[in-house]
Amino acid sequence: MAPVIRPRRLRTSAAMRRLVAETTLAPRQLVLPMFVADGLDEPREISSMPGVVQHTFDSLRKAAEEAVRAGVGGLMLFGVPATADKDATGSGADADDGVLNRALRILSDDLGDDTVLMADTCLDEFTDHGHCGVVDARGRVDNDATLERYVSMSLAQARSGAHLLGPSGMMDGQVGAIRAALDDAGFADTGILAYAAKYASAFYGPFREAVGSSLQGDRRTYQQDSANRIEALREVRLDLDEGADIVMVKPAMSYLDIVRDVAEIADVPVAAYQISGEYSMITAAAERGWIDRDAAILESLTSIRRAGASIILTYWAAEVAARLG
Ligand code: PBG
Secondary structure (H helix, E strand, O other): OOOOOOOOHOOOOOHHHHHEEEEEEEEEEEEEEEEOOOOOOOOOEEOOOOEEEEHHHHHHHHHHHHHHOOOOOEEEEEEEOOOOOOOHOOHOOOOOHHHHHHHHHHHHHHHHHHHEEEEEHHHOOEEEEOOOEOOOOOEEEEHHHHHHHHHHHHHHHHHHHOEEEEEEOOOOOOOHHHHHHHHHOOOOOOOOEEEEEOOOOOHHHHHHHHHOOOOOOOOOOEHHHHHHHHHHHHHHHHHHHHHOOOEEOOHHHHHHHHHHHHHHHOOOOOOEEHHHHHHHHHHHHHHHHOOHHHHHHHHHHHHHHHOOOOOEEEEOOOHHHHHHO
């Protein structure tokens, strides 16, 4: 009788499994998204994301320093302006004293080149209607008028010390417009982490609370339809042609096939964003004792790496970096 072929031999001990593991997870691959809000006296818990807060400037500095000390690869900053400061064009986004630009300057002063400082380049936190762009008379998001706002916002973020800009609004031509403007203004070294394949997703729900979003309706005229796969490749190819330095897929866990597809065509690093709803689902199930929290977190991150992302944005970045040591 032929001998039984035994793959299980390579699973016999933790040491053996470690020896043959195909996928690794390292602190430098993890990027921590952080929220900083204007007008807070102390950090505010985000109820739909237990463990994540809207920071004050002081608590932001402290948490950023801790994350960098834990070894994370970078920080991605989101600004939360006071409601009274929101308007139709999102003026707070490119104002040098807007919450996000102020926070960038503070962290840039504190951390310099010790980390990679990234900024969300999008208007949704700053507009009173909550859309990622400016809206025309008929209520539609105007692509090319929005590009002008993104350019202005990008220059403000570059001046404020961001190393990488993260245009996340899914306007056509956003990477090219931003790249050209950065180059013209002498910011050739400021890079672009392009949200290249970003899907309209129900899993962004908790983020809307995190940034105090004013959005009514949805973003389906600019973010991608979850039914589509080929379209993601087109979006990525366009962003690469327009000069993206890193391309990102978002969300991560429901889109691991897209992460794999993109990893196969991109000749730049591929990032994936484990978004708010992914964080909240695992957190909620763990709170109920339904799953093992720490194991589920590591498994989720490992699966995103296995799919082909070399960089992962995750609200667990600092915690996991510290755990991995
Ligand atoms: C847009 C932006 C969003 C997220 C990151 N950038 C929200 C959206 O597109 O509705 C979502 C991040 C998350 O859910 O964790 N500025």
